[in-house]
Amino acid sequence: MAFAQLPVELIDAICQRGQPTDLVALSRTCSSIYPVAQRHLYRHLSISTASRNLRAVVTLARRPELAQNVRTFSLRAECATVFRPFLRLVGMALSRMTELVSLDLFVDPDASWILSEARCTYTRLSRFSCSLVFDSHVVEFLGKTEALLELQVDGASISHNALPVPALPARSIPHLSQFVGSSHVACAIVPGRPVESIHLPLGDLTAEDVTVLANSTSHVLIFGATATSSPLPILESLSQHMSSLIYLRLMTTFDFLEVPQPSFYERIAKALSSLADLEGFELGGLHWVNAQKNLQDQQPVWQSQPFAGEIIGAEDLDLDSDLFYVY
Template sequence: MSAVGVRLASAAAYLAVRCDVNNTPRDHTEFSQPVTRHPEMRAEFTQLPIELLDAIVSETNPHDLLALCQTTHKLYNVCLRRIYQRVSLHTPVCAVQLFKTLISNQPAAAYVKSLVIDSDFSATSLLSKAFMRLMQKAMLNLNFLQSLDCPDSPDLFSVLAPIHFPCLKDCLVPLCADVVAFLSRHTTLEQVDVWESAAPVPPAVASISLPALRKIQGTANVVSALVQGSLVNVITIIWPAGDDCLNTLAAIDRAKAPLREVQNLVRRWDPALLLAFAGHLRHLRDSHLGFCGLTHLGFFNLSVVASADGVIEAFYEILGTVIVNLPHLLDLTCIWDTTEVRPTRAAFSLEFGFVRAWGALCTTLRFCTLVSNTMWVRELCGLPWFAREMNGDRIGSRLRSLWQTEIVVGAPTEFPVHANMLEEALGKEEWQALIRAGPGAISSELDLLLSL
């Protein structure tokens, strides 16, 4: 075995041994300085390159990292970076210990790249003013923080809001009075998620310039404020009930780059939203910005809507007027939280007819995920649009397979490629017998599955 192999084997053997409970530090402050408690490993680790040490440490659980910190100064720095790279606040007691370490140990604070404030921690109502002051003092040392996740607590976010994190790239924050000032001072942001919260919502959000921004998720007024003049190409819009969407759509078209993806989360479905989309897009065919380069479009109806006769069909009719004005669309998703989620033969037939029509309107369209929880894939298995079960359910997959076989048996000349595939799979005699029997030969099993 080579010298490097011997050192690797020694390191691996060491990592296989768990630390004794009595030697495990109880909090972040107990390993502020390295102590060589394992002299037999000192020479082995000293000779390993930093890259290899980092690879070893990346595969080590936190329990072992605490012990490795006490092996050599070289390994101490590698482990410290891994331990503090992503920190989470779960309970006030652990948070206080962490804050004290970040205040007293500058190298540890410099290693923090991601801060997550747990939702259970955010719900704690016993956080004192002294705790808030300690938290703010610790957060001031996070000069290299890149990611902040604090969506559920406007009170805790108010502690962070006055602080400038010079390296911050993405944040998940609550919609509250402090959010505008916080976002405005962080021009390094590339991704912003602003979640709805119980805090009073600002009546209006002034335009904010974030030149590095590429991805936004937030309410319509937040999106309008952030998107203008930016290079954003991925947007998720949370539409409140009764919102006037025309101003938001116009703001999106004032972005400096073409959009790639727009997802719409609708609190209460209103056909007026889709009609506004269609009307707005109709005037943009000659533009190279805004919606015209869109490749991914989604509508997620979050309200519970009964699938009454004609409601979904009317929705699909309007959707066609949107698709015809999106010449680069690749992927379309339309999911409804309906009271009737069980797919039916009629639902499959309805969607199949519409996706075929949409495919003729938009030649780039390849994937459609629709209300029946079916993903329609273009030109697969000899069908113009092939139906796939979205949830991985075996019964659902069998259901769609039988339905597709039924329509091919009913019109084999319309789907010759798939008909030939079925003939090859079944054998010529059985296929001819199935053709003579007609779709009714499959309907009984299909009806049985639909009744489950």
């Protein structure tokens, strides 16, 4: 039996496992196979300046029937290599990708206007990651993504933090469970939504921000953030308002004028001991461990050993030690 005479379902299953080059070859064999191969060829697209395949955006903008096949779309274009007409084509192509499930959009942070080209709703989009500044264009776009679960936004420089954060309607992204971005944008998005995972690599987290983020309608289980102030007030606020945390990571650029006193570590351990479900904690790159002796202990005992302040010289090394042998 000729390949073209196989049942459409079987051809579709074969195309699912085909590489792009194979799908291109299949699409050229006969007219009956062409639509099946094309559908899979454009299903998962990764476009970047480095890959030199930006022309695919032009094709998608001009051929809506192909854009409708796209399920995952990733675009990474350096600001210096693309111009406004190209970005306009990106917006046009996005407006035709009505069946998107995942979208990565890393372009000029100030090019959020390309999202305003979309006149449709994205009922299947569950993941959206971008480098765009959180503004009215992004807010309008999020209003069309009711199934969104994961969001990364506001990847621009810290200078944008001075801009006012637009209000996000309560009905937008009602199922959001993961957020990545800056602390000031998180405070506008997380409250009132079932966010369980929060990662804030940008911005300056404060104890007051923690009280706002704790207004998630679901228990926050994973939390990571960057701060410039002393971590103690933040940790104490976290222990009070996010008692269900399982993993906590806090990076701080706070300049300690001297080596912290033992009381500093004791206060950290006390704050952590109230987090009964906590399994992992990291502060400034230093991991803390639960030194609970046995299951009968009422509270976990969190400990961290500071780095040694002196370097062991070569003359002090015991080369006969078992540490220098691999068994």
